[in-house]
Amino acid sequence: MNAVGVDLKKLRAPALLLVLLLLLIALPHARPGYAVVLVYTILMYIVLTVSWVLFSAPTGYVSLAPAAFFGVGIYTSAILGMKLPLPVVICIGGLASAFLALLVGALTLRLKGIYFAIFTFGLVELIKHFVLWYELKYTGTRGRFLLPVGNNTIYYVMLAILVALLLTTYFIKRSKYGLALQSIGEDEEAAAHTGINVTLLKIITFAISAVFTGAAGAIWAIRLTYIDPYIAFDVNNSFMPVLMAIFGGLGQLYGPILGAVVFSFLREVLITRFPYYYMLLIGTILLVSILYLPNGLVGLIQRWRRRIWGGQHANT
Amino acid sequence: MPILEGEGVTKYFGGLAAVSNVDFYVDEGEIVGLIGPNGAGKTTLFNLISGALVPKSGVIRFQGANITGLKPHRICKMGIARTFQSVKVFANMPALENVMLGSLFGAPNSVAPAEAVREATALLDFVGLSAVGATPAKDLTLANQKRLEVARALATKPKLLLLDELMAGLNPTETAEAMALITRIRDQGITIFMIEHVMKAIMSVCDRIMVLHHGVKIAEGTPQEIATSKKVIEVYLGE
Numbered sequence: 001m002n003a004v005g006v007d008l009k010k011l012r013a014p015a016l017l018l019v020l021l022l023l024l025i026a027l028p029h030a031r032p033g034y035a036v037v038l039v040y041t042i043l044m045y046i047v048l049t050v051s052w053v054l055f056s057a058p059t060g061y062v063s064l065a066p067a068a069f070f071g072v073g074i075y076t077s078a079i080l081g082m083k084l085p086l087p088v089v090i091c092i093g094g095l096a097s098a099f100l101a102l103l104v105g106a107l108t109l110r111l112k113g114i115y116f117a118i119f120t121f122g123l124v125e126l127i128k129h130f131v132l133w134y135e136l137k138y139t140g141t142r143g144r145f146l147l148p149v150g151n152n153t154i155y156y157v158m159l160a161i162l163v164a165l166l167l168t169t170y171f172i173k174r175s176k177y178g179l180a181l182q183s184i185g186e187d188e189e190a191a192a193h194t195g196i197n198v199t200l201l202k203i204i205t206f207a208i209s210a211v212f213t214g215a216a217g218a219i220w221a222i223r224l225t226y227i228d229p230y231i232a233f234d235v236n237n238s239f240m241p242v243l244m245a246i247f248g249g250l251g252q253l254y255g256p257i258l259g260a261v262v263f264s265f266l267r268e269v270l271i272t273r274f275p276y277y278y279m280l281l282i283g284t285i286l287l288v289s290i291l292y293l294p295n296g297l298v299g300l301i302q303r304w305r306r307r308i309w310g311g312q313h314a315n316t
Numbered sequence: 317m318p319i320l321e322g323e324g325v326t327k328y329f330g331g332l333a334a335v336s337n338v339d340f341y342v343d344e345g346e347i348v349g350l351i352g353p354n355g356a357g358k359t360t361l362f363n364l365i366s367g368a369l370v371p372k373s374g375v376i377r378f379q380g381a382n383i384t385g386l387k388p389h390r391i392c393k394m395g396i397a398r399t400f401q402s403v404k405v406f407a408n409m410p411a412l413e414n415v416m417l418g419s420l421f422g423a424p425n426s427v428a429p430a431e432a433v434r435e436a437t438a439l440l441d442f443v444g445l446s447a448v449g450a451t452p453a454k455d456l457t458l459a460n461q462k463r464l465e466v467a468r469a470l471a472t473k474p475k476l477l478l479l480d481e482l483m484a485g486l487n488p489t490e491t492a493e494a495m496a497l498i499t500r501i502r503d504q505g506i507t508i509f510m511i512e513h514v515m516k517a518i519m520s521v522c523d524r525i526m527v528l529h530h531g532v533k534i535a536e537g538t539p540q541e542i543a544t545s546k547k548v549i550e551v552y553l554g555e
């Protein structure tokens with residue numbers, strides 16, 4: 001009796017996720033049009049946020065590089081989009097970002113704390129201006145156009161990237177490397193003296209997280225249809241994942257996902273309803289949540305749960 | 317052949333010679349003590365051996381192989397494990413996982429996760445922490461955090477264990493337990509090189525003692541010889 005109960009509980013989360021996935025797959029058929037665009041925008045932010053969390057949450061290295069990886073994906077798509085099939089372009093976008101991450105990681109993961117954050121932030125600006133210079137000097141144009149594809153295609157590609165990312169994150173978290181990443185965040189020197197190749201592990205994880213950010217950029221480029229370095233390397237894409245992850249709460253994996261969903265949904269709604277004040281409103285929401293929700297939405301949920309369950313426990 | 321030896325090992329911090337032209341050796345199966353006043357360079361010497369720092373000059377050999385300047389994780393895998401003067405446990409992780417990391421990453425041959433759990437459980441038992449395996453390391457007492465560091469170090473299956481002031485901050489009972497633990501570790505065939513300020517402990521447990529002062533080795537010998545050495549007494553009284 002008890003054993004069956006435990007088994008059912010174990011199956012509940014995967015079953016729930018499967019249902020959710022099926023619903024997401026069905027969505028474009030049930031509600032084509034704006035809903036599809038809204039949801040793939042949210043999916044894009046989940047990809048950015050979870051990729052960021054994959055590396056930065058356990059290690060404590062705050063990366064502001066997502067916009068660089070995203071932009072590399074965007075430019076890969078802009079350059080190769082008309083020459084190669086879409087899945088190949090997406091993969092190359094991911095790999096190009098990973099390559100950049102390997103390079104940057106090898107150079108900078110020695111930097112601790114705020115220095116690493118500042119360097120990765122500088123990287124976005126550096127690449128933006130390099131691309132701008134290159135385009136003006138060698139192609140003579142500032143921006144590029146992309147061939148549009150259907151919204152449903154963008155949607156399904158984004159969904160596939162997210163599923164791959166979640167599976168990757170899940171397996172890393174459960175493996176011994178997940179434990180090692182966490183130990184790096186706890187005490188890097190002790191981790192190194194316990195036999196962990198901290199530099200290599202950091203660089204590889206950084207690159208894995210960049211794969212998904214880059215792939216998301218490659219498909220997002222097509223949605224944008226016109227891109228230039230300012231659009232592609234928008235620093236907002238570095239801050240959003242950090243804010244969304246903190247807004248959701250870093251403790252559990254569902255925290256950042258929840259944060260990304262709620263935050264990007266709010267953002268989309270506010271942009272359309274209040275195009276002039278939306279940044280002000282976003283800022284206010286952020287300030288209030290940081291002041292009153294130190295552990296993010298997850299912390300809020302846990303507090304509610306405790307209030308409900310706590311009352312019942314008191315009777316036993 | 318000694319298991320560990322150093323020749324002319326030197327490390328500067330700016331203009332300060334923290335470790336200056338030190339020769340040393342540790343024979344297999346020995347317990348060697350390293351003493352000296354605060355700031356003598358003891359921890360720095362351990363950092364040079366374990367790869368946390370790279371010497372300016374000199375050579376360090378482990379089992380005949382030159383390990384000078386190797387990365388800490390390589391040195392750990394080769395068979396040198398250590399603990400830290402200021403404890404460095406993985407604070408938010410359960411005690412068991414702290415130790416498992418040693419088995420999973422630090423041992424010469426890699427170990428499957430299930431095996432790591434088994435080893436870690438046995439080691440927690442060995443150091444007397446079997447009751448707190450699920451407790452986050454930060455919630456353990458200082459004495460227990462130090463035992464946890466020892467267990468994590470042992471999980472890497474070292475041939476040589478470096479202990480940096482294992483007994484600092486412990487009460488007399490805990491100190492006695494730590495001394496017993498050290499002899500039990502040696503009985504498993506692990507060589508021990510230990511920094512200690514508690515004189516009673518170091519005199520009773522060590523086979524041989526080395527004395528550092530201002531980064532220079534000023535004496536070396538049996539506990540008896542060190543206790544009666546005029547030079548050593550002067551250094552300690554001169555403080």
Ligand SMILES: Nc1ncnc2c1ncn2[C@@H]1O[C@H](COP(=O)(O)OP(=O)(O)O)[C@@H](O)[C@H]1O
Pocket residue numbers: 329332334352353354355356357358359360361
């Ligand atoms: N990372 C460091 N940077 C600069 N100076 C250091 C560093 N580590 C130790 N020192 C200095 O080197 C000397 C030796 O320190 P240490 O090896 O910790 O001594 P001990 O362990 O014998 O008390 C001290 O003067 C200390 O201030």
Ligand SMILES: [Mg+2]
Pocket residue numbers: 358359360401
């Ligand atoms: Mg010291």
